[in-house]
Amino acid sequence: MKRLMKKLGRYTLIAAVLAFVVGMLMPVFYMVMMSFRTGDEIAQDPLGLPSGLFLGNYANALATMDYTRSVINSVGITFSVTVLVALIGSMAAYPLARNTSRFGRAMVMLVALGLATPAFVTITPIYIIFRDLGLLDTYPGIILAFTALNLPLAIFFYVGFIGSIPKDLEEAARLDNCRDWQVFWYVIRPLLGPATATLSLFVMLAVWNDFTYPLLLLSDPDKFTVMIAVYRFVGNHNIEPDLLFPAAVLGSLPLLVIFIFFQRRIVAGVTAGAVK
Amino acid sequence: MQLKITKGMFVIPAVIVLGVFFIYPIGLTFYYSFTDFTGVGEAEFNGLRNYDRFLARPRYIEALKTTFLFTLIVVTVQTSAGLFFAAMLHRLPEIRNFARAALFTPAMMSFVIVGYVWQFIYSPFNGGLNAILEAVGMGGLARGWLGDPDTALMAIAIAHVWMFTGYTTAIFLAGFANIPADIDEAGRLDGASSWQRFRHLELPLLAPSFTINIVLSTIGTLKTFELPFIMTRGGPDGATRTLSLEIIDQLFGNYRFGFASALSIVMLVVVILVAFVQNKYLRSREDAAS
Numbered sequence: 001m002k003r004l005m006k007k008l009g010r011y012t013l014i015a016a017v018l019a020f021v022v023g024m025l026m027p028v029f030y031m032v033m034m035s036f037r038t039g040d041e042i043a044q045d046p047l048g049l050p051s052g053l054f055l056g057n058y059a060n061a062l063a064t065m066d067y068t069r070s071v072i073n074s075v076g077i078t079f080s081v082t083v084l085v086a087l088i089g090s091m092a093a094y095p096l097a098r099n100t101s102r103f104g105r106a107m108v109m110l111v112a113l114g115l116a117t118p119a120f121v122t123i124t125p126i127y128i129i130f131r132d133l134g135l136l137d138t139y140p141g142i143i144l145a146f147t148a149l150n151l152p153l154a155i156f157f158y159v160g161f162i163g164s165i166p167k168d169l170e171e172a173a174r175l176d177n178c179r180d181w182q183v184f185w186y187v188i189r190p191l192l193g194p195a196t197a198t199l200s201l202f203v204m205l206a207v208w209n210d211f212t213y214p215l216l217l218l219s220d221p222d223k224f225t226v227m228i229a230v231y232r233f234v235g236n237h238n239i240e241p242d243l244l245f246p247a248a249v250l251g252s253l254p255l256l257v258i259f260i261f262f263q264r265r266i267v268a269g270v271t272a273g274a275v276k
Numbered sequence: 277m278q279l280k281i282t283k284g285m286f287v288i289p290a291v292i293v294l295g296v297f298f299i300y301p302i303g304l305t306f307y308y309s310f311t312d313f314t315g316v317g318e319a320e321f322n323g324l325r326n327y328d329r330f331l332a333r334p335r336y337i338e339a340l341k342t343t344f345l346f347t348l349i350v351v352t353v354q355t356s357a358g359l360f361f362a363a364m365l366h367r368l369p370e371i372r373n374f375a376r377a378a379l380f381t382p383a384m385m386s387f388v389i390v391g392y393v394w395q396f397i398y399s400p401f402n403g404g405l406n407a408i409l410e411a412v413g414m415g416g417l418a419r420g421w422l423g424d425p426d427t428a429l430m431a432i433a434i435a436h437v438w439m440f441t442g443y444t445t446a447i448f449l450a451g452f453a454n455i456p457a458d459i460d461e462a463g464r465l466d467g468a469s470s471w472q473r474f475r476h477l478e479l480p481l482l483a484p485s486f487t488i489n490i491v492l493s494t495i496g497t498l499k500t501f502e503l504p505f506i507m508t509r510g511g512p513d514g515a516t517r518t519l520s521l522e523i524i525d526q527l528f529g530n531y532r533f534g535f536a537s538a539l540s541i542v543m544l545v546v547v548i549l550v551a552f553v554q555n556k557y558l559r560s561r562e563d564a565a566s
Contacts, residue, residue, distance in 0.1 A: 092290035148297035
């Protein structure tokens, strides 16, 4: 009897905690449900479920906000930044990891500064530098700006990871007369896979969702990222639910799908990044 | 002679990118902060006038206070909620992975989307929150949550907390996982209840997770501008005008680059100072606990 009570208590607890967790998911559920309802339906019953699979909102959003174009832009920018950050970051981290005395501490300081620096401390000068160099409203410009923004964390991350790779491997390669860059490219780089995977997810998340840099550095609608497209489409006054919700779903969908497949890795990676 | 590529040269691309698009801009902002730069033409040096202006006008001190209040609310609620979920999920391995991923989902979304969705939830026109209140017979409380100076800041803080509670939970869960199993076991054998084990064994050992969570969320919240920017633009009556929002307005509303730069430097110093003091205090607490 006592054991039964204990078991019952445990199930009650699980149900209670699950209720809280599901409660936290409600806004996401709400967003999806509302995206299938017309403005009139929402006005009549603000909490109701969709009466059917009404796709008119999506058709309207897709036609007006140039979603496909913005997804292509976002994918291109995010991909380029991720590759550049991983490449430049791991290259810089290699000598730093092997020479911790002087640079190690400087790097930690730089990362701390990078994390603490509000976007607008760098954004104004970047705006001016870009204007003078003709990089405003260009893909290379926004890619470089994002690369710089994410580079300190990447270097920090790789320094820690490379530091844990035994030196014997490199020394063996050196005995075979490998040059430094060959050691890096053929010995070190292939071992960085797990670190790169985690870092890439992190950078991808940051770049895809960022709002500040593209808002200020891009003005040509053909170059808008998804978030800017959503922002412009919904507008800032009197937001209309039949515009807002489909745009919100379309904007979040790519990352939510990726999250469903890689959730363990993403949660573990982001947590590891923070704990380090 | 062939040019030899040495290991040291691998840092060159990083030095260039960081130098031109990170370090140099910070230096430039520092320089602008002592000028009357407007974005075009020459920047005229005007000494400490921008900083004087910041200290002399109550408007900016108010903005700093709003920033601190917002951060205090977010950090307190988020840390408490994260700790609650982590302590529960640590005890309930059956649902741990599902719940951790579910709680993390909002962090996958952009500030833009979180801002808009919550703006509608709080809306006085068919918004979700008012509809729920009506449904449970508390319609008297219904209002335009973002339009009321008494509730606007809190409403934005809740949206912010909602977004990042999963993050805090995941970090606390990692902390729980680091607690040696025999410590909890010993407590259990001594007949300590679940609550007693949490309060006297786990809580002290979670000190490092507290440090990470509090410092990270404080830094992130102090410098954030996205949610207030999207949800209220600082209104109503300046109730949600944080320092970061003030900077954006000075920059792209008024083109007062010099003054905005000074505000940015103030912000940077505040963030670094707060993070430094917190880190020092929380780490000494960690040492005391171990």
